[in-house]
Amino acid sequence: MRLTDFEVKKKGVITEIVDSPVAGKLMEFGILPGATFTVLNKASFNGPIFIQVGANRVMLRRDEASAIIVE
Amino acid sequence: MALVGNPNVGKTSLFNKLCGLNQKTGNYPGVTIDKKRGNFTHENIPFELLDLPGINSLYPNSKDEELVVNYLLNEQGDELPDLILVVVSALNIKRNLYLLDQLRDLDLPVVLAINMCDLAEKRGIKIDEKLLREEFGVEVVKVSARSDQGLKELKDLLLKAHSVNEREPGYIEADNRDLLHQFSKIIHCKNEYRSFLQLTQDLEINQKEEFSKLKKEFIESNKIEVRKWKINESILRYKLIGNIIKKSVVTDKSAADDFTTKADKLLLHPVFGYVFFLLILFSIFQSVFWLAAFPMDMIDAGFSALSGFVADALPSGYFSDLITQGLIPGIGGVVIFVPQIAILFLMFPYWKRADTCPYCLSD
Ligand SMILES: Nc1nc2c(ncn2[C@@H]2O[C@H](COP(=O)(O)OP(=O)(O)OP(=O)(O)O)[C@@H](O)[C@H]2O)c(=O)[nH]1
Numbered sequence: 221m222r223l224t225d226f227e228v229k230k231k232g233v234i235t236e237i238v239d240s241p242v243a244g245k246l247m248e249f250g251i252l253p254g255a256t257f258t259v260l261n262k263a264s265f266n267g268p269i270f271i272q273v274g275a276n277r278v279m280l281r282r283d284e285a286s287a288i289i290v291e
Numbered sequence: 292m293a294l295v296g297n298p299n300v301g302k303t304s305l306f307n308k309l310c311g312l313n314q315k316t317g318n319y320p321g322v323t324i325d326k327k328r329g330n331f332t333h334e335n336i337p338f339e340l341l342d343l344p345g346i347n348s349l350y351p352n353s354k355d356e357e358l359v360v361n362y363l364l365n366e367q368g369d370e371l372p373d374l375i376l377v378v379v380s381a382l383n384i385k386r387n388l389y390l391l392d393q394l395r396d397l398d399l400p401v402v403l404a405i406n407m408c409d410l411a412e413k414r415g416i417k418i419d420e421k422l423l424r425e426e427f428g429v430e431v432v433k434v435s436a437r438s439d440q441g442l443k444e445l446k447d448l449l450l451k452a453h454s455v456n457e458r459e460p461g462y463i464e465a466d467n468r469d470l471l472h473q474f475s476k477i478i479h480c481k482n483e484y485r486s487f488l489q490l491t492q493d494l495e496i497n498q499k500e501e502f503s504k505l506k507k508e509f510i511e512s513n514k515i516e517v518r519k520w521k522i523n524e525s526i527l528r529y530k531l532i533g534n535i536i537k538k539s540v541v542t543d544k545s546a547a548d549d550f551t552t553k554a555d556k557l558l559l560h561p562v563f564g565y566v567f568f569l570l571i572l573f574s575i576f577q578s579v580f581w582l583a584a585f586p587m588d589m590i591d592a593g594f595s596a597l598s599g600f601v602a603d604a605l606p607s608g609y610f611s612d613l614i615t616q617g618l619i620p621g622i623g624g625v626v627i628f629v630p631q632i633a634i635l636f637l638m639f640p641y642w643k644r645a646d647t648c649p650y651c652l653s654d
């Protein structure tokens with residue numbers, strides 16, 4: 221499942237980062253396969269997604285978030 | 292010495308405290324966009340400190356990040372700092388240590404300052420700095436640029452001579468180490484992480500055609516997957532940092548339910564978030580009008596009185612009308628908005644200090 225389809229407030233695990241130009245940047249932020257995360261919020265109107273990975277909170281654009289495969 | 296750290300960790304605040312200066316700070320990333328120099332003396336030893344823009348990693352993503360990376364990787368080395376003062380925030384130490392881990396591999400003397408310790412205490416975050424010192428092999432000190440905690444200890448640490456203990460590269464898989472070693476030899480680079488960074492990205496400092504050709508040939512003949520190297524670096528570093536954090540950082544969860552977490556629940560709510568946003572904007576608007584009403588009345592009265600006075604003083608005619616009905620009311624019509632604009636601008640710093648900018652990934 222893509223992160224963009226993940227439900228708000230639920231916990232999940234990142235399984236894969238799709239090979240893309242943003243992949244390296246995401247990984248530098250600790251968004252790595254195997255990391256657990258919580259979706260804190262999704263803005264309406266296809267806006268950004270706010271997630272927490274460890275103690276780190278990151279706001280992602282939809283296209284960045286769609287490169288993250290989760291379960 | 293150079294101040295290096297992630298954006299918004301308090302580098303400039305610390306710089307100001309150390310040098311007694313007043314450079315611009317703000318609670319959002321990207322406040323500092325240029326190098327700034329400052330001086331201070333401690334125990335009669337003069338120090339020169341360089342405040343730099345925040346960087347997320349040694350892979351720059353913007354012009355100001357590029358400035359820092361180019362500075363740290365400059366080949367000549369005569370401009371290199373004698374010491375890097377790495378600033379991290381105690382509130383987000385795991386991600387901040389990623390940059391420390393990268394800088395550590397450049398073989399420059401490093402001192403680590405863990406900032407925002409005042410807030411960390413409030414949020415129940417406990418950090419074992421002795422363990423961090425052992426694990427990373429650098430001097431560590433806890434500070435707060437807000438409450439002045441630890442500033443004396445930090446200055447004392449800076450006085451000491453700092454040697455570099457080189458360490459084994461942990462950012463590359465064992466199988467690829469030979470290749471990196473070869474590449475370092477080809478480009479005559481003593482530090483292997485420096486050559487790793489030059490191999491895995493195109494930096495401004497080596498735009499020379501000669502270099503690009505050499506690099507391209509090396510990558511192609513050895514079938515190096517540059518992107519994989521870079522991704523593996525992240526994985527390897529986070530694995531190391533994760534293990535260190537497990538041992539050295541404890542968060543008391545009951546204390547962690549702090550104001551920001553609670554405020555975020557309301558302010559980032561899909562419906563109420565927008566309601567709050569509009570409410571706040573509306574109240575700013577209202578208060579600007581309300582606060583500005585009095586000075587605006589004064590200005591209005593002042594200009595009317597002035598044109599009345601001039602009309603009485605001048606003989607009536609075209610010239611008098613030009614002044615009293617044209618010039619004075621014309622200028623008054625502009626000046627009357629000054630209070631509103633001034634109040635709006637005076638409010639900006641407070642507006643920015645409040646947590647209005649959640650951390651965004653890009654830019
Ligand atoms: N509570 C607390 N706040 C701090 C401390 N140090 C800095 N701040 C606040 O953190 C925010 C960021 O500080 P800056 O000094 O602008 O951070 P910076 O690292 O220079 O940021 P960039 O230049 O954008 O990379 C400001 O609002 C500071 O007031 C601290 O020790 N404790």
Ligand SMILES: [Mg+2]
Nearest residue numbers: 302303322323
């Ligand atoms: Mg700054």
